[in-house]
Amino acid sequence: MALKFYMTPGSCSTGIHILLETLELPFEVWIVNLPAGEHLRPEYLKINPRGTIPTLVLDGGRALTDFKSIALWLAETYPRGRLLPADxxxxxxxxxxxxxxxxxxxxxxxxxxxxxxxxxxxxxxxxxxxxxxxxxxxxxxxxxxxxxxxxxxxxxxxxxxxxxxxxxxxxxxxxxxxxxxxxxxxxxxxxxxxxxxxxxxxxxxxxxxxxxxx
Ligand SMILES: N[C@@H](CCC(=O)N[C@@H](CS)C(=O)NCC(=O)O)C(=O)O
Structure with missing residues (x-):
């Protein structure tokens, strides 16, 4: 199962989008239309109870639901990408x-x-x-x-x-x-x-x- 990335174009999820592409990871994109209120739909709240983007659903189904935890997980899981300094x-x-x-x-x-x-x-x-x-x-x-x-x-x-x-x-x-x-x-x-x-x-x-x- 690929990573599932929930994002809204032009929002803060752009930062995570950049990290995913920098690491050249395969991932599925799920667009959440914030202006249309899609982040408050029950289906999405089941994945991210706070109703925010970005969300990254990992292989196995665990969902990371904020920018910092996603960025840290990416940096630590893929150290070759050197997204955090070794020092x-x-x-x-x-x-x-x-x-x-x-x-x-x-x-x-x-x-x-x-x-x-x-x-x-x-x-x-x-x-x-x-x-x-x-x-x-x-x-x-x-x-x-x-x-x-x-x-x-x-x-x-x-x-x-x-x-x-x-x-x-x-x-x-x-x-x-x-x-x-x-x-x-x-x-x-x-x-x-x-x-x-x-x-x-x-x-x-x-x-x-x-x-x-x-
Ligand atoms: N603590 C969250 C906040 C992210 C955030 O504020 N995302 C905005 C879009 S840039 C959002 O989802 N806004 C919808 C809302 O708060 O209802 C994180 O770090 O991921």
Whole structure:
């Protein structure tokens, strides 16, 4: 049985898609249409009770239901892909950056921009557009400050934690891609990192498969 990958084009699952293709693994793609609410259907909730993507169902049926666990499983199961540095301190740093990408840039920043309604008071019958704008611009500010912090620690060349592409780069990349899409200007080293990852043939292939022109 092949790996089953549940994804939505252009979402955070793009990062996992890049890791799967980098490792040249065979996998089945199951598209979950988030805007249509397919992630909340009972069939999908049976696989991933939180109703989020990405999900990776392993050979044997066990489901991994968040980005970090999938990325770690891939890196540790296929060490030849060198998706985590062999040096434990660098590997820990990669996990720190991955966590920062998922928790801060995505979790605190982009969710306020993409799913603004989740931050509006449920007591408000009809939240004003000023309130919406306030939440979304707070999200943009969190993202902007997050990339400023990243700028101070990214090396001038290579990837996030050295010369080798790692799971941290895949997590940072989808956030940089989103910033590009919503017109948030990336500081110079972050922008160079984004372009370096985006130029990788596998990344170009994944973006093309997900419907983006390079
Ligand atoms: N903790 C999850 C969160 C992933 C996540 O937020 N995915 C978004 C798409 S980028 C999602 O599934 N949103 C649907 C929802 O939260 O209802 C992970 O790390 O995989």
């Amino acid at each position: 434990p301190a660098l590997a820990a740093l990669a996990i720190e950056l991955l966590d920062f990408a998922l928790g801060q840039l995505h979790g605190e920043g982009f969710t306020r921009i993409f799913t603004t309604e989740r931050y509006l008071s449920h007591r408000e019958q009809q939240p004003s557009s000023a309130l919406r704008d306030d939440v979304a611009s707070h999200g943009r500010e969190i993202v902007r400050q997050g990339f400023e912090a990243l700028e101070r620690r990214l090396p001038a060349d290579g990837y996030a934690v050295g010369p080798q592409f790692s799971i941290a780069d895949a997590a940072l990349f989808y956030n940089e891609f989103w910033a590009d899409k919503v017109g948030i200007v990336l500081p110079p080293k972050v922008r160079a990192h984004y372009q370096r990852v985006r130029a990788r043939p596998v990344v170009r292939q994944v973006l093309a498969e997900e419907g983006y022109r390079s």
